[in-house]
Amino acid sequence: xxxAARREARERLKQQRLKEQQxxxxxxxxxxxxxxxxxxxxxxxxxxxxVMRDRGGxxxxxxxxxxxxxxxxxxxxxxxxxxxxxxxxxxxxxxCKQFETATGSAIQEMAAAGEVIVHYRxxxxxxxxxxxxxxxxxRGGAAARAAADAxxxxxxxxxxxxxxxxxxDAGFSPDELKQWGEEVGIDDPAFAERVDAEAxxxxxxxxxxxxxxLEKAQGELGADSINTMPVTDxxxxxxxxxxxxxxxxxxxxxxxxxSTGAVNGRYEGENAFQGTPSVYLNGAKMGNEMYxxxxxxxxxxxxxxxxxxxxxxEDAEDGGDGEGSGGDAxxxxxxxxxxDAKE
Amino acid sequence: MNTGxxxxxxxxxxxxxxxxxxxxxxxxxxxxxxxxAAVQPWATLLCxxxxxxxxxxxxxxxxxPALSIQSVEAYQLFPSGLAEFIGITLPMLEFALALLLxxxxxxxxxxxxTGVLMLLFIAGIASAWARxxxxxxxxxxxxxxxxxxxxAYGLDIARDIGFVVLAGIVMxxxxxxxxxxxxxxxxx
Numbered sequence: 001x002x003x004a005a006r007r008e009a010r011e012r013l014k015q016q017r018l019k020e021q022q023x024x025x026x027x028x029x030x031x032x033x034x035x036x037x038x039x040x041x042x043x044x045x046x047x048x049x050x051v052m053r054d055r056g057g058x059x060x061x062x063x064x065x066x067x068x069x070x071x072x073x074x075x076x077x078x079x080x081x082x083x084x085x086x087x088x089x090x091x092x093x094x095x096c097k098q099f100e101t102a103t104g105s106a107i108q109e110m111a112a113a114g115e116v117i118v119h120y121r122x123x124x125x126x127x128x129x130x131x132x133x134x135x136x137x138x139r140g141g142a143a144a145r146a147a148a149d150a151x152x153x154x155x156x157x158x159x160x161x162x163x164x165x166x167x168x169d170a171g172f173s174p175d176e177l178k179q180w181g182e183e184v185g186i187d188d189p190a191f192a193e194r195v196d197a198e199a200x201x202x203x204x205x206x207x208x209x210x211x212x213x214l215e216k217a218q219g220e221l222g223a224d225s226i227n228t229m230p231v232t233d234x235x236x237x238x239x240x241x242x243x244x245x246x247x248x249x250x251x252x253x254x255x256x257x258x259s260t261g262a263v264n265g266r267y268e269g270e271n272a273f274q275g276t277p278s279v280y281l282n283g284a285k286m287g288n289e290m291y292x293x294x295x296x297x298x299x300x301x302x303x304x305x306x307x308x309x310x311x312x313x314e315d316a317e318d319g320g321d322g323e324g325s326g327g328d329a330x331x332x333x334x335x336x337x338x339x340d341a342k343e
Numbered sequence: 344m345n346t347g348x349x350x351x352x353x354x355x356x357x358x359x360x361x362x363x364x365x366x367x368x369x370x371x372x373x374x375x376x377x378x379x380a381a382v383q384p385w386a387t388l389l390c391x392x393x394x395x396x397x398x399x400x401x402x403x404x405x406x407x408p409a410l411s412i413q414s415v416e417a418y419q420l421f422p423s424g425l426a427e428f429i430g431i432t433l434p435m436l437e438f439a440l441a442l443l444l445x446x447x448x449x450x451x452x453x454x455x456x457t458g459v460l461m462l463l464f465i466a467g468i469a470s471a472w473a474r475x476x477x478x479x480x481x482x483x484x485x486x487x488x489x490x491x492x493x494x495a496y497g498l499d500i501a502r503d504i505g506f507v508v509l510a511g512i513v514m515x516x517x518x519x520x521x522x523x524x525x526x527x528x529x530x531x
Contacts, residue, residue, distance in 0.1 A: 025529070029449075032527050036449035040439040047435035048428075051408045094416060094487060098409035101427075166419055167488050168476075291407035 054293045055101070060108045065154050068310040070262070071145050071255045072121040073153040077114035083303035086119040086280040088263060088273065091140030091160045091172070092126045092133055096277040099291060100161040106293035108154070116300050119308050120157060123260040125276050127205065127231060128214065132170040134206035142198035142252035143177040146191050147184070155184040174199040194252070201253045209245065213238045232261025266309075282306040387519035390509045391444050394457060397506060398441035402434040404484045414481025417488060418471055436460075444513070447522025450530065451514055458510035465503045472496040 063077040076082070085107065089096035110116040122144055126137035140160050147156035159180045165171020177199070178192045217226050217234060220241070226234065235245050235257065248254035263273045271285045279290045281303050289295040372380070405411040412430030415421065421429060440460070443453045468480050472494075479486040480499045513519075518530040525531060 028528050032449045032524060032529060033452050036443050036453055039443060039448070040436065043439035043442070044432050044435040047438075048431055051431045094413045095410060098413045101412075102407070102409040167417070168419075288407050288410070291409040 055103075056105045056109065056293055058105065060105065060112050062108060062154055063112050063114075065148075065151065067148045067153070067313045068308070069313050070310055071148070071252070071259060072119060072310055073148050074117060074119050074308050074310070074312070075108070075111045075154055076117040077111065080111075080114040080117055081305040082114060082116050083282050083300055084117045084119055084280075084306040084308050085300065086121055086283075086309075088121050088123050088276055088278040088280075090123055090125045090137050090276045091144065091164065092124075092137035092167070093276045094164070094167060097161045097164045099277040099279070100158070102291050103293045103296050104158060104161075106297060110297065110300060117306070117308060119310065120153065121259060121263070122157075122256060123263060123276060124231075124256050125260060127257060127260065128210050128234075131206050132165070133167065134210060135202045136165055136170065136172045138202035138205060138253050138256065139172045139174070139177065139195075139199050141256040142202060143172070143181070143195050145252040145255060146194040146198065147181060147186060149194070150181075150186040150188050150191055152181075152184050152186050156180065156186075159184055198252050201247060201251045204247060205253055209243070209247070213243045216241060216243055230261035230264045231257050283309075383516050384519045387450075387513055387516050388521060390512045391447060391450065391454075391519060391522075394454070394506065394509050394513065395441040395444040397509075398437045398444070398457065401483050402437035402441065405434040405437075405481070408434070410485035410487075411481070414479070414486030417476070417478040417481065417486050418467055419474075419476065420467065420470065447519060447524050450519065450522055450524050451517035454510045454513035454517065458507050458514060461503050461507045461510060465500050465507075468496050468499050468503070 063075060063080075065073050065075045067073055087099075087107075089099070107116065107118055111118045122141045124134075124137045124141050126133040128134060144153060144156050144160060147153050160172070163171070163176065163180065174196050177195045181191050181195070213234065214226065217237065221229075221237070229237075235248075239245050245254075248257070263278075267273050267280070267283070267285065271280070271283065273285075277290075279286045281299055283306070286296075286299065289299060405414065408431045411434055412427050415426045415430040415433070416423065418426075420426075437460075440453055440457050443449065444457070464480075464482065471478055471480070477489055477491045477494055479489050479494075480496070481487070482499060482503070517524065522530070
């Protein structure tokens with residue numbers, strides 16, 4: 001057993017110790033990385049679960065929906081004494097779709113339970129924003145208005161948001177719009193006719209009329225005043241300055257443009273309308289809490305009962321597709337809290 | 344994601360001083376090396392906390408999830424189901440990474456993951472830019488479409504490159520005070 005052998009043994013021992021050290025370190029790294037991975041998985045999973053649970057979902061037996069004279073729709077239990085939730089949305093607006101996805105079910109559940117009076121007020125803020133945004137928005141809005149004639153506005157509203165075209169893509173084609181109508185149970189041929197007629201008007205508005213109007217107004221009014229001007233004022237200006245809007249007469253496209261123009265004057269100060277989606281609880285504009293079903297629910301629960309600021313359409317088209325459920329209550333006059341005070 | 348840093352771990356005992364090169368009395372280290380050895384843990388701590396703050400702020404401003412989904416959809420890169428999943432989970436992921444960086448758990452690997460995330464963000468912004476979309480990146484706050492003149496892709500990318508550098512520093516030199524890793528016997 002010479003010197004060399006002893007040195008070799010020592011060397012071997014050293015190597016072994018080094019190996020063990022490395023192994024121990026590797027284990028520590030594995031433990032730490034494992035712990036970190038667990039933390040990440042836990043945080044993400046819990047967060048995801050909370051968000052999905054907040055949405056709720058499932059089919060709700062809808063309370064009666066009543067068309068209003070301005071084309072908006074009130075969804076409420078008969079005789080409900082509850083806060084009024086006004087929802088301004090554009091069918092082409094992505095944030096509106098997200099609002100609908102996050103809270104749509106909860107809002108309908110609350111309405112069915114008589115806890116809220118929902119006032120759907122579709123608008124078209126994209127009408128003048130070029131193609132294909134403009135005509136998508138108008139076709140969608142006009143079709144929803146036609147669905148309201150059949151007493152199926154709320155159902156149709158949901159389907160439109162589900163199928164919202166990506167920003168910049170053409171969508172909401174007349175064929176799709178008619179097919180979705182069938183899917184929600186609209187079998188009145190008048191719906192299909194109306195959708196086709198309105199689609200033509202919407203296309204003409206967005207492709208021919210709007211560019212001409214904007215070009216002319218650009219030169220004479222300036223871009224700034226165009227951007228702040230209610231769309232209806234701009235149309236009126238066009239009529240006085242040789243851009244004829246008579247093709248819009250008696251169309252739902254005009255109606256939704258009028259709804260869009262009217263909203264500007266309806267609220268002031270911190271409640272001023274600035275874009276979609278805008279949600280007002282008893283006339284007070286809601287902040288980001290509106291995007292969570294649970295915080296929306298608690299805001300509604302704390303609010304006083306209110307009255308919708310609109311008049312039910314007395315000449316209610318009978319809307320009776322015989323759907324059995326209470327959904328086709330277009331014909332029942334104004335059993336929901338009658339609107340006495342108008343604007 | 345795992346293999347990259349692991350390889351580095353075995354081969355890079357040099358920069359992070361896990362086998363404390365600076366502390367070894369035998370090697371008479373040049374003075375700049377000794378100074379760096381003294382400063383580095385604090386520099387790393389600073390980067391760690393800064394990154395944690397950035398990520399936590401980014402996560403917070405992305406809420407509510409409904410708007411975060413919209414920001415992701417605006418990139419038009421994913422089918423809507425996937426965009427929704429990403430929109431909901433991204434703020435949570437950022438928050439989790441922020442938490443881990445703050446407490447210093449698995450520092451090297453969390454920093455690597457953060458760096459990868461930032462590189463993915465850069466790729467996403469670059470693709471939006473290349474496709475001529477006009478969107479807000481949704482990095483802080485909620486994104487979505489903006490007027491064509493209001494995009495800030497270059498700035499967004501430059502900022503994210505800065506974050507990649509921070510993450511890179513923490514990844515290469517994970518040794519820092521006030522970390523759970525130390526309690527576990529790592530990066531002392």
